[in-house]
Amino acid sequence: MKKRTMMIKVTATALAGVMALGMLTACGGSSDAETTTATADTTASTASADAKKVKVGISAENKPYSYMNENEEYEGYEYAILCEVQNRIGDQYDMDIVMDEWTNLLVGIDTGNYAAAGGSFGYKEERAEKYSYSAVPILNASKFYIGYLKGRTDITDMESLAGKTVATTPGLLAETIVLDWNAAHPDEEILLEYPDGYETISAGIKNGLYDAYIASSIEMLNFNEQYDNFMDVSEDSVYESDNGGIYFLFSKNETDFQTAFDAALKEMKEDGTLGKLCEEWVGEDLTE
Structure with missing residues (x-):
């Protein structure tokens, strides 16, 4: 390139x-x-x-x-x-x-x-x-997926994140996806944490501090590649934006x-x- x-x-x-x-x-x-x-x-x-x-x-x-x-x-x-x-x-x-x-x-x-x-x-x-x-x-990046530490088998969709911690950033659509899920599923609440930057997020997922990360397909690919593809990604999207x-x-x-x-x-x-x-x-x- x-x-x-x-x-x-x-x-x-x-x-x-x-x-x-x-x-x-x-x-x-x-x-x-x-x-x-x-x-x-x-x-x-x-x-x-x-x-x-x-x-x-x-x-x-x-x-x-x-x-x-x-x-x-x-x-x-x-x-x-x-x-x-x-x-x-x-x-x-x-x-x-x-x-x-x-x-x-x-x-x-x-x-x-x-x-x-x-x-x-x-x-x-x-x-x-x-x-x-x-x-x-x-x-354009309309579909969002869950990323989690490679080898985990307990995370597949939003329901599987109940009680687990998702790392995100205030104001991102990924945060809204989780907040909307929590509002609609009060008995299956997903926890949110707001670490500072990709390096902190990747370290937290690797050491178990955070369970997952939600992002568009493009962002997920770039984030994962930046840190040697340490995550597996959900097979199905968890959200598709109209815009x-x-x-x-x-x-x-x-x-x-x-x-x-x-x-x-x-x-x-x-x-x-x-x-x-x-x-x-x-x-x-x-x-x-």
Whole structure:
């Protein structure tokens, strides 16, 4: 898998709360900038001098969507999309991209720190009341499965999770799946824990602290591969979303920025760039 490099400008920025230090970057840069791997078809671009600055948050630990590699360089599908969008709207907007903890992303939109955020956000009606979804999903992942330590035979479906502990993240659709199950089956309650990041989740499943993890087929595959396929996965899906799209989210106060962003994203979908980026970073074109 060949990836070209882009020039970026990198500075440190203090992030109050969970992360002591975040990384702020723009998808264009000066001659003395560091390099980072980005996309197969994207070349470096610089926003015009009068372009409006906007800050966009993305998850720091969401491989293959957004993450920092071993050289502390930004990589990932969502990051590559942002860089390509920047190439197309640089006459209007200059995006600074901040890698942050997933739980900080929507808070950042709420507080006005971020104009938009990318964090593998699925569609939820209550979320749509607060934020605007990108006009085009960046991929579709409608079916959800249970992952559990390889060799276990006692986990097959939601009913088999009764009394067991599922690791998840607040706000994910997987959390909603469990909460909805508990509301409908009060005598078969599934316990929820909220560990910080894939590494903690994988360690907890391996040592028996957590029994299972619920995720879309794409996320489950990527998570499992990242940690040497330590999980078996349920044969049947436990949930199928009516809208399995993954989107960028925007502040409802950033209508002009979203209009420009959406136009670029639609163009990328139509000219095949989005599908190529998805194939490069996710492993196959899942944009349809």
